[in-house]
Amino acid sequence: MVDLSVKLGNLVLSNPILTASGTFGSGEEFAGFIDLNKLGGIVTKAVTREPRIGNPYPRIAETLAGMLNSIGLANPGVEKFITQKLPFLHSLKTKVIVNVAAKTIDDFAHVIRRIESSGGVDGYELNVSCPNVKEGGIAFGTDPRITGKITAAVRKITAKCLIVKLTPNVTSISTIARAAESEGADALSVMNTLVGMAVDIHSRRPKLSTITGGLSGPAVKPVAIARVYEVVNAVQIPVIGIGGIMGLEDVLEFLITGASAIQVGTANFINPAISEELAANLENYCLSHHIKTLQDIIGNLQT
Amino acid sequence: MTSDIITTQVKTTAQLTTGKIIQKRMVLADVFKLSIEHSRISRISKPGQFVNIKLSDQLTPLLRRPFSITAVNAEAGWFEILFKVIGEGTRRLALLEPGEMINLIGPLGNSFWLSSQTKRALLVAGGLGVAPLAFLLQHLYQLKIKKTLFWGNQTKELFLAYPEIKHSCLELFYTTDDGSMGYHGLVTDLFAEVIPKFEHEAVQIFACGPNPMLQKIQQVATQNGIDCQLSLETLMGCGFGACMGCNVQSASGESYFYTCSDGPVFNAKDIKVDG
Ligand SMILES: Cc1cc2nc3c(=O)[nH]c(=O)nc-3n(C[C@H](O)[C@H](O)[C@H](O)COP(=O)(O)OP(=O)(O)OC[C@H]3O[C@@H](n4cnc5c(N)ncnc54)[C@H](O)[C@@H]3O)c2cc1C
Ligand SMILES: Cc1cc2nc3c(=O)[nH]c(=O)nc-3n(C[C@H](O)[C@H](O)[C@H](O)COP(=O)(O)O)c2cc1C
Ligand code: FES
Numbered sequence: 001m002v003d004l005s006v007k008l009g010n011l012v013l014s015n016p017i018l019t020a021s022g023t024f025g026s027g028e029e030f031a032g033f034i035d036l037n038k039l040g041g042i043v044t045k046a047v048t049r050e051p052r053i054g055n056p057y058p059r060i061a062e063t064l065a066g067m068l069n070s071i072g073l074a075n076p077g078v079e080k081f082i083t084q085k086l087p088f089l090h091s092l093k094t095k096v097i098v099n100v101a102a103k104t105i106d107d108f109a110h111v112i113r114r115i116e117s118s119g120g121v122d123g124y125e126l127n128v129s130c131p132n133v134k135e136g137g138i139a140f141g142t143d144p145r146i147t148g149k150i151t152a153a154v155r156k157i158t159a160k161c162l163i164v165k166l167t168p169n170v171t172s173i174s175t176i177a178r179a180a181e182s183e184g185a186d187a188l189s190v191m192n193t194l195v196g197m198a199v200d201i202h203s204r205r206p207k208l209s210t211i212t213g214g215l216s217g218p219a220v221k222p223v224a225i226a227r228v229y230e231v232v233n234a235v236q237i238p239v240i241g242i243g244g245i246m247g248l249e250d251v252l253e254f255l256i257t258g259a260s261a262i263q264v265g266t267a268n269f270i271n272p273a274i275s276e277e278l279a280a281n282l283e284n285y286c287l288s289h290h291i292k293t294l295q296d297i298i299g300n301l302q303t
Numbered sequence: 304m305t306s307d308i309i310t311t312q313v314k315t316t317a318q319l320t321t322g323k324i325i326q327k328r329m330v331l332a333d334v335f336k337l338s339i340e341h342s343r344i345s346r347i348s349k350p351g352q353f354v355n356i357k358l359s360d361q362l363t364p365l366l367r368r369p370f371s372i373t374a375v376n377a378e379a380g381w382f383e384i385l386f387k388v389i390g391e392g393t394r395r396l397a398l399l400e401p402g403e404m405i406n407l408i409g410p411l412g413n414s415f416w417l418s419s420q421t422k423r424a425l426l427v428a429g430g431l432g433v434a435p436l437a438f439l440l441q442h443l444y445q446l447k448i449k450k451t452l453f454w455g456n457q458t459k460e461l462f463l464a465y466p467e468i469k470h471s472c473l474e475l476f477y478t479t480d481d482g483s484m485g486y487h488g489l490v491t492d493l494f495a496e497v498i499p500k501f502e503h504e505a506v507q508i509f510a511c512g513p514n515p516m517l518q519k520i521q522q523v524a525t526q527n528g529i530d531c532q533l534s535l536e537t538l539m540g541c542g543f544g545a546c547m548g549c550n551v552q553s554a555s556g557e558s559y560f561y562t563c564s565d566g567p568v569f570n571a572k573d574i575k576v577d578g
Contacts, residue, residue: 272541
């Protein structure tokens with residue numbers, strides 16, 4: 001038997017494989033492809049206080065081994081989330097983490113309060129790192145003071161697992177990481193997308209309507225690994241590694257670097273069964289390598 | 304061929320699956336038709352639906368590429384796609400040979416739907432936009448209604464190389480941009496000229512092609528008060544509702560639909576087609 005369970009604050013995941021926000025809908029989109037209960041957990045698309053329609057077309061562009069997106073946090077708003085998505089999420093055995101985005105500290109608090117009073121979920125991931133919105137998003141996540149304030153405000157509202165999702169688009173990610181940790185975050189997600197841009201040489205126009213967007217996919221993995229390395233060395237709380245995971249080797253690379261869990265993002269679009277496959281492959285790997293607990297891998301980087 | 308008649312819009316559950324290429328036909332130097340063995344998809348797909356194909360085990364192209372189902376043979380258990388090489392993904396698709404397996408998700412999206420009042424179906428295709436309409440015709444041949452296809456291309460080559468579309472029950476109008484065959488001009492111009500002829504018939508329009516063409520068809524349909532369905536092509540990150548990258552403006556411009564999960568077939572009244 002292998003023990004794949006990991007702890008994020010008081011939240012116990014049966015395995016370290018989570019799905020990344022914005023790449024897994026609200027889970028229901030994948031129910032026909034996989035058994036959601038085989039995952040460590042799912043992280044929902046960002047939920048905001050009011051409905052958001054998102055940015056104009058085109059919102060995605062494929063790049064070399066990656067993709068740019070500027071979806072712009074399109075979502076039906078917290079009230080519709082509660083009536084339309086939450087009942088399905090409540091029917092799952094897997095852990096559910098809601099990604100929350102907001103323009104103000106009050107709005108973060110409002111969204112989480114509303115979900116808490118509607119039966120709650122297992123945890124919240126604060127999105128202070130979206131590069132595709134004008135207000136909030138990355139503007140919060142590049143400022144340690146605001147990141148700390150948001151974390152502190154939300155910490156007062158919920159005892160559930162509180163995760164802060166960091167942006168790599170900063171000079172010092174460890175400063176932001178420490179600000180979130182000291183205000184009570186249970187874990188940190190590293191990382192959101194990198195700001196990127198692509199131009200169509202025939203029309204000479206940017207490939208995204210918003211000109212720049214967020215880069216994700218295998219192209220960003222080395223950046224993500226470096227950010228995880230930096231953050232695990234700066235804080236005591238668990239880190240969730242995100243960026244470019246396509247296969248088991250990538251998962252192991254993040255765990256060895258020190259991530260306690262991982263999220264798989266863009267790969268869900270290409271292989272909607274990838275998350276369940278990764279959970280199974282990780283278990284097989286541990287069995288065949290006589291690894292009894294993930295603690296033998298996590299952070300076991302030889303430097 | 305299935306004997307179902309599409310009087311309502313259908314959605315089916317997509318599967319992540321593989322299919323074997325059993326036949327490949329080079330229609331033109333850059334246009335190919337592949338027959339793919341897959342009993343479930345050939346059985347349950349409806350006109351308008353598509354499959355999303357993974358074209359590499361490596362990282363380029365990274366995302367899947369969507370293709371309309373252009374024909375099915377439910378008894379023999381295969382379906383077909385018709386495509387044009389325009390970039391790396393379609394270049395790789397064209398290199399595949401019979402016997403090779405392809406990784407696909409499908410059937411995806413909704414389908415065209417036919418009103419029970421309709422006495423004549425007017426189909427308008429621009430270039431390879433004929434792909435889903437050919438599948439629609441396959442269904443319509445079982446019905447007593449009249450069928451007219453307006454098919455526009457830049458040159459005559461595709462018409463000559465694609466006799467499959469001809470059928471004794473089909474009234475067919477060709478148009479070419481260069482005048483090499485049929486009406487010299489845009490398919491939308493011919494369509495606008497001809498449409499008054501059908502004034503007293505209960506008609507429905509089904510169109511697929513480049514956006515400027517769809518915009519014009521939408522206008523003509525609105526002016527003449529005709530029920531019209533447009534099959535759209537947008538970029539797609541996933542094809543099954545997860546990435547939200549395939550947005551289409553609603554008619555009011557105040558919200559978005561998603562091509563893969565709300566479409567690709569839309570009622571022309573509901574949407575604003577980008578130029
Ligand atoms: C529902 C649906 C059904 C489709 N059915 C067919 C079909 O039956 N036959 C067929 O030949 N093609 C079809 N397409 C289009 C087909 O998916 C594209 O041609 C293909 O994805 C191109 O991939 P590529 O890697 O070869 O080109 P890329 O390198 O990805 O693209 C080449 C260029 O074309 C542009 N482009 C690519 N796809 C689109 C698009 N959908 N809209 C606007 N610009 C685009 C790119 O931005 C780029 O500039 C369909 C698309 C959709 C959404
Ligand atoms: C289409 C798309 C939408 C995304 N939406 C969100 C979002 O709503 N909230 C968020 O925190 N991150 C969002 N992300 C970022 C991902 O959760 C993840 O951090 C990033 O894609 C890197 O992981 P990957 O390389 O495995 O995709 C989105 C990414 C993509 C590609
Ligand atoms: S293509 Fe991903 S949501 Fe439509």
